[in-house]
Structure formats: structure tokens, C-alpha cells
Amino acid sequence: MAIYPGTFDPVTLGHIDIATRALHLCDKLIIAVGDNRNKSPLFSVEERMSLIRESLQPLGIDGRIVVEYYQGLTVGFAQKKGATMIVRGLRAVTDFEWEFQLALINRKQDPEIETVCLMTSQEYSFLSASMVRELAMLGGKLDEVVPPPVADALRSKFDAKSMSADVRDV
Numbered sequence: 001m002a003i004y005p006g007t008f009d010p011v012t013l014g015h016i017d018i019a020t021r022a023l024h025l026c027d028k029l030i031i032a033v034g035d036n037r038n039k040s041p042l043f044s045v046e047e048r049m050s051l052i053r054e055s056l057q058p059l060g061i062d063g064r065i066v067v068e069y070y071q072g073l074t075v076g077f078a079q080k081k082g083a084t085m086i087v088r089g090l091r092a093v094t095d096f097e098w099e100f101q102l103a104l105i106n107r108k109q110d111p112e113i114e115t116v117c118l119m120t121s122q123e124y125s126f127l128s129a130s131m132v133r134e135l136a137m138l139g140g141k142l143d144e145v146v147p148p149p150v151a152d153a154l155r156s157k158f159d160a161k162s163m164s165a166d167v168r169d170v
Contacts, residue, residue: 002026002085002116005074008033009041010150011052012132014124018089019056021118023064026085031067032077042133042157045069055147075109086115091125 004019008031022029033049035041043051052067070077078086086106088099096117103115120127132145136154143151 001028001030001081001083002087003030003032003074003078003081003083004087005032005034005070005077007036007039007041007129008048008052009039009043009129010048010132010146010154011055012124012127012129012146012150013144014089014091014120014127015052015129016055016059016147017121017124018087018118019065020059020061021121022087022116023061025087025116027064029065029087030081030083031065032070032074033067034070034074043153047153051147051150051153054149073109075106075113078113079110084113086113088115088117089120090117091120091127 002022002025004022006015008015019029019031031052033045033052035045041048049067049069056065056067068081074086078084086103088102090096090099099115099117103117106113106115127145132142132154135145136142136158139158142154146154
């Protein structure tokens with residue numbers, strides 16, 4: 001069993017790609033949705049988890065990927081779940097240094113849990129959740145960067161924000 005941790009705010013097609021490819025390495029994957037205190041999420045934990053589940057549903061991989069919330073150390077969550085692997089995605093060389101440091105500190109915490117980094121598919125190498133949020137905020141095309149339920153949720157979220165801003169401007 002493996003875990004794939006992140007904030008997933010929002011989940012992108014790049015995240016989905018890494019998760020489904022990780023199934024070639026393990027029998028079960030837990031997408032571990034964390035609450036990073038250093039970030040101000042657009043979506044609540046519950047919304048993020050729901051969007052991930054909705055996005056995975058059409059793929060027909062029920063039971064092999066589950067979505068759970070966690071707090072605290074990722075390696076502690078992995079231990080609690082009996083996972084032997086932490087899956088991480090790498091988009092570019094700039095991601096490598098941070099992921100390398102995380103893998104080493106996690107190994108100090110528990111040498112039995114291995115970190116495996118999967119290189120993103122080329123079509124998603126430019127993609128980040130923060131870029132997607134900005135694209136949505138500015139009314140950009142979302143269909144090629146996020147699953148349909150996420151595109152709908154982003155449009156809804158930013159339409160509501162712009163309507164409340166319009167009311168204040170009057």
C-alpha cells in the first residue's frame with residue numbers, strides 16, 4: 001500500500017495522472033489530503049476530498065484508490081495506515097531538491113517507508129494547483145488542466161467571489 005499526500009487545492013489532471021500511474025507500483029493507493037497551515041486553501045478539506053472522488057469515479061478504479069484526510073507528519077500517517085511507500089510527483093528539476101529533502105527526512109523518521117517520485121507526464125509538466133487557481137480566477141480555459149467536476153467547482157467559486165465583489169463595488 002502507498003500514500004500520495006498533498007493539499008490538492010484543487011486536484012489537477014497532473015495529480016490524477018500520478019495517482020493512476022502509481023497503481024502500477026502498488027495494489028492500493030491512499031490519496032492523503034492534508035491541511036497545510038502555510039497555505040490558504042480555496043477549497044475546504046471536505047470539498048477537496050469530494051472533488052478528488054468525483055474526478056476518479058469515471059476511471060473505474062473503485063477500491064484501489066481511496067481518499068482520506070490527515071494531519072501531522074506524512075510519515076506518521078503512512079505508519080498508521082501500514083503503507084510502505086510515499087508517492088510524490090515531479091514536474092521539473094526545481095521540484096527535485098525539495099522532494100529529495102522530504103524523502104531524506106522521512107527516511108530518518110522511518111527507514112522502512114520508501115519515497116517514490118514519479119515524473120509527470122509531459123502534457124502536465126507545466127501544471128500546478130496555484131496556476132490553475134489563477135487561471136480560474138481570470139476566467140481561463142480549465143478543461144485541459146482539471147477534471148470536469150473541478151472545472152465546475154472552480155467556475156462556481158470564482159463566479160460567487162466576483163458577484164460579491166460586484167456588490168461591494170456598487
